[in-house]
Amino acid sequence: SQQGEEDPQALSIQEGENATMNCSYKTSINNLQWYRQNSGRGLVHLILIRSNEREKHSGRLRVTLDTSKKSSSLLITASRAADTASYFCATDLYNNNDMRFGAGTRLTVKP
């Protein structure tokens, strides 16, 4: 079954602005992770948030998780042109650590 649906599908902002991307999922999870992918390249792990956590920070990244709404958000503050990439959320199902990815949000940060 499909997990991890991101929205918006595409987001275009100016450098310095904040970017917020959302992810929804359907079933109970152990963890939710956010990944970044530059065009045609591999996946870079950004942050993992466990199902018993509500918020996590890493540098300019802030992730929230609302298990009651089965949703997560990724906030990138003070965006830079180098943040231009696709961002994916991935969930692993409870008792199963295989990950399911969403379709991703394509973020463009204009200089």
Place this chain on the structure above:
Amino acid sequence: EPEVTQTPSHQVTQMGQEVILRCVPISNHLYFYWYRQILGQKVEFLVSFYNNEISEKSEIFDDQFSVERPDGSNFTLKIRSTKLEDSAMYFCASMVDVTYNEQFFGPGTRLTVL
């Protein structure tokens, strides 16, 4: 910093040929995965591997696919008879254990089936 490596970076093959994609996971990791991403689409789970056997596989991972850990370092994905629709990026990932649960991805192998 240790990383997952994959070879080759790009593989071109004729339809019907066998291909083997290679991955070297991070050395102390115990769980291994293959994912694929068809151009412009989402990353899809193929198979997970632990303790020298498949833990789980998706519906994509049919009889044409197999995985192997032939020695202590390599983790391979074999496609026996490639189809045009197998063209995709194939990502290997590894994880140290289920407690921590972060999967580290390799850079991917781009497979082109002609």
